[in-house]
Amino acid sequence: MPELPEVETVRRGLERSVVGRTISAVQVAHPRAVRRHDAGPQDFAGLLVGCTLQAAVRRGKYLWLPLDSGEALVGHLGMSGQLLAFHAEAPAGPHLRVRVHFADSGPELRFVDQRTFGGLAVQPLVADRAAARHADGTSGPPLVPRGVAHIAPDPLEPAFDDAAFAAAMRKRRTGVKRALLDQTLISGIGNIYADEALWRAGLHWARPTEALRPIDVRRLLQGVREVLTDAIEAGGTSFDALYVNVNGESGWFDRSLDAYGQQGRPCRRCGTPIRRDKWMNRSAYSCPTCQPRPRSPRP
DNA sequence: CCGTCCACCTGAGAGC
DNA sequence: TGCTCTCAGGTGGACG
Numbered sequence: 001m002p003e004l005p006e007v008e009t010v011r012r013g014l015e016r017s018v019v020g021r022t023i024s025a026v027q028v029a030h031p032r033a034v035r036r037h038d039a040g041p042q043d044f045a046g047l048l049v050g051c052t053l054q055a056a057v058r059r060g061k062y063l064w065l066p067l068d069s070g071e072a073l074v075g076h077l078g079m080s081g082q083l084l085a086f087h088a089e090a091p092a093g094p095h096l097r098v099r100v101h102f103a104d105s106g107p108e109l110r111f112v113d114q115r116t117f118g119g120l121a122v123q124p125l126v127a128d129r130a131a132a133r134h135a136d137g138t139s140g141p142p143l144v145p146r147g148v149a150h151i152a153p154d155p156l157e158p159a160f161d162d163a164a165f166a167a168a169m170r171k172r173r174t175g176v177k178r179a180l181l182d183q184t185l186i187s188g189i190g191n192i193y194a195d196e197a198l199w200r201a202g203l204h205w206a207r208p209t210e211a212l213r214p215i216d217v218r219r220l221l222q223g224v225r226e227v228l229t230d231a232i233e234a235g236g237t238s239f240d241a242l243y244v245n246v247n248g249e250s251g252w253f254d255r256s257l258d259a260y261g262q263q264g265r266p267c268r269r270c271g272t273p274i275r276r277d278k279w280m281n282r283s284a285y286s287c288p289t290c291q292p293r294p295r296s297p298r299p
Numbered sequence: 300c301c302g303t304c305c306a307c308c309t310g311a312g313a314g315c
Numbered sequence: 316t317g318c319t320c321t322c323a324g325g326t327g328g329a330c331g
Binding site for chain 3: 303307310312313
């Protein structure tokens with residue numbers, strides 16, 4: 001379940017189910033699941049055993065569990081990853097990639113991933129330059145795992161800088177949807193919530209970023225924040241059983257989608273049938289009336 | 300440096 | 316039935 005609201009739903013579940021517990025054993029069933037851990041599966045497991053999980057933290061679509069060793073267990077769900085808190089007796093499906101056992105009698109942590117685009121790693125924490133400006137001085141210098149340092153803050157973090165985002169958009173020579181999906185500009189947004197935010201802002205996906213007016217960027221960020229917040233409240237978007245929380249349960253935001261996957265259905269604002277365009281080997285959904293095509297579109 | 304494209308995977312569903 | 320094709324929520328690296 002891969003965009004920000006789904007990852008946040010998982011983060012909240014991990015906070016309740018595994019934070020504070022001590023790892024007793026780790027099994028890597030598929031080495032590709034830990035390919036971002038440079039030193040290999042053995043080293044990955046060795047670094048985790050004996051550690052206690054300190055917290056559950058998220059930026060964009062990455063989440064991590066700081067360890068008492070000073071490093072962090074970092075996860076990305078890719079297209080089909082799940083983190084599940086299941087009891088050891090629960091049957092293991094064919095896509096179970098990593099198992100984390102704990103010293104207590106509570107549930108184990110499972111990383112399940114059909115397509116194996118996601119993965120886990122143990123990485124050192126480094127200073128977060130983006131958030132440093134906003135440090136409140138009460139919790140020490142803000143840290144992020146090494147593998148997360150390259151992405152921008154997400155729009156729900158205090159560290160996200162609206163003015164810097166607007167300036168970066170003006171400098172870009174691309175379409176607004178491409179920019180929304182660029183995790184180094186703004187993190188956490190994927191194909192669903194990009195289309196939903198653009199629908200809410202009344203912007204076509206091919207609008208050139210350099211021609212966006214300040215009011216357009218304001219509406220866009222407002223649309224982004226509203227849709228992400230609404231989706232978190234609904235437990236995320238689940239089209240099928242691939243996207244579930246740590247207890248294996250689906251979210252229900254799919255019932256609130258206004259654009260994504262809605263082609264042919266009437267726009268909730270104006271009644272015009274939602275259109276689907278092929279775009280970047282993927283799809284872009286929009287309302288032909290509320291989101292008119294720009295005169296000089298950019299891919 | 301910047302923008303674009305595709306390989307990396309598995310599985311489901313449509314069409315023939 | 317079974318083949319081929321398209322599509323799916325993401326990302327990083329190669330290429331121009």
